[in-house]
Amino acid sequence: MNTYFSPDYISTSNRLETVRKSEWLAKKILANKGTLIEPTPINQEELAEFLDQNYVASLFNLTLKYSALGTEWNSDLLKSIRHSNGGVRDAVLSALRDGVAGSLSSGLHHAGKKYGTGFCQVNGLAMGALIAKQHGKRVGILDVDAHFGGGTYDILGGLDIPIADLSTSHFDAWRSSKSIHHVDFCNDTASDTKGFLCSDYLKRVQKALDHLKACEVDFIMHNAGMDPSLDGISMNTLFKRERMIAQWSKENNVKVCWVLAGGYLSSFITPENLTDMHYMTYSNFLAIS
Numbered sequence: 001m002n003t004y005f006s007p008d009y010i011s012t013s014n015r016l017e018t019v020r021k022s023e024w025l026a027k028k029i030l031a032n033k034g035t036l037i038e039p040t041p042i043n044q045e046e047l048a049e050f051l052d053q054n055y056v057a058s059l060f061n062l063t064l065k066y067s068a069l070g071t072e073w074n075s076d077l078l079k080s081i082r083h084s085n086g087g088v089r090d091a092v093l094s095a096l097r098d099g100v101a102g103s104l105s106s107g108l109h110h111a112g113k114k115y116g117t118g119f120c121q122v123n124g125l126a127m128g129a130l131i132a133k134q135h136g137k138r139v140g141i142l143d144v145d146a147h148f149g150g151g152t153y154d155i156l157g158g159l160d161i162p163i164a165d166l167s168t169s170h171f172d173a174w175r176s177s178k179s180i181h182h183v184d185f186c187n188d189t190a191s192d193t194k195g196f197l198c199s200d201y202l203k204r205v206q207k208a209l210d211h212l213k214a215c216e217v218d219f220i221m222h223n224a225g226m227d228p229s230l231d232g233i234s235m236n237t238l239f240k241r242e243r244m245i246a247q248w249s250k251e252n253n254v255k256v257c258w259v260l261a262g263g264y265l266s267s268f269i270t271p272e273n274l275t276d277m278h279y280m281t282y283s284n285f286l287a288i289s
Contacts, residue, residue, distance in 0.1 A: 001289035002094040003029065003282065004039045004087035004103040011080035019080075021263055022104035024275040029282060039087035039103070041079075046089070050127045050155070052114040059122070068107070068116030081107075081122045088124035088259060092131045095219070095257040100249070100289045102258040102282065109149035109223055109261065110172050117151070118172055125221050126155040128257055132219045133161065137255070140164065140217035142208060144241065145225025145261040147171040148183070157181070162215035164208035168231035182211035187231055201233055205241050209248050218254055225261035226277040229269060239280045246284040258285055 005026045010019055026036055044060045058064040059081070064073040071077075087103035094101035108125040110118030125141065132139040140162040143149045149165055150172035156163065162180040167173075168187045175183060186204050212220060222245060226238060249256045258281055263274050 001286050002091065002098065002101040003034065003036055004091050004094075004101070004105075005036045006038050006083045006087065008041075008079055008083040009087065009104065011076045019106060021271070021274050021278060022084075022106065022260065024271055025104055025260070025278050025282070028275050028279055034282070034286070036104075037090070039083060039090040041082035042086040042089055043082075047085070047122065047127070050130050051122070055114045068111065068119055068121045077121070085122050085124040085127065088128045088257070089131060091259075092128040092221075092257045095255050096132065096135055096137070098289070100256045100258075100285050102285060104260055104278075106260045106262065108151075108259060109143060109145060110147070110151045112151040112154035115151075118147070120151060123151050123155055125149070125223050125259065126152050128221045128259075129156060129161055132221070132257070133159075137219035138215075138217050139219045139221065140212045140215060141223070142212060142220045142245065143167075143223040143225075143261075144205065144208070144228070144245075145223050146227035146231055147225075147262060148173045149223065150174045153181075162212055162217055164211045166204050166208050168228045168233065180215055182208055184208065201228070201237055202240055202244065205244060209245065212254075213248075213252060220249065220254055220256050222256055222258040222281075223261040224258050224278075224281040225263060226274065227262035227264055229277065230264060230266060235273070235277055238277055239284075242280045242284040246288050250288045256285065 048056045067073045084105040091101040091103040107120045110120035111123040129139045143165045146168045148167045153174040164182040166184045
């Protein structure tokens, strides 16, 4: 399974763990005798195919005033988004050939066609879907990040691209009356050990997969966020989620491009915990490749 990463995914201007974790995960993959591929940075012309041309120009010309982090936009942040989104593009092209591929990219699904927000500057998730669609695939979005992907809906909502968005936080929520859109919210502070939360959450993941199957997708962009862990979803449940999605894709002959999406440290989530959680995505899809 081709997996894409570059140290340039990480900007010195953005030291958030949701970005730094890609380096932690890369080290774990290599320590377990995995391989990583350096992506080709995405260029202005490529992004302008999918996003607003003036917005893309402001990124590359460095005329954008503020980044999605709330800091001044700069050349180092531009380098980061060029590499991380180049990784998504390369992973999509690899998945089209081989059936499954991934990129250790995050900071995608809140960004819209003309804007960045919520730590997301460029929506490589939506871009990847559009690339797969250009190659004749019936592509869908599976977003299981803790937060809704309002930016993805901003870019793809008017197109014939199914979206299944299951979140545990209301941030960046969106709504649609279109039958190809499935939006679900699951948040309960009940302990996972009681069996309620685990069962309910995984049932909702299955509903999202059932929706995509009913839409007859043959390629998905999987936004594999681990931040539901901050809302009471256990590591064991998240492992079952990733295994469920990987097995579903194999059983239904659906090609997959996965990305890391959200994942954060807390008083109970260490860098090692966070790395192990994201490794579950890599290992489950490696097992079916």
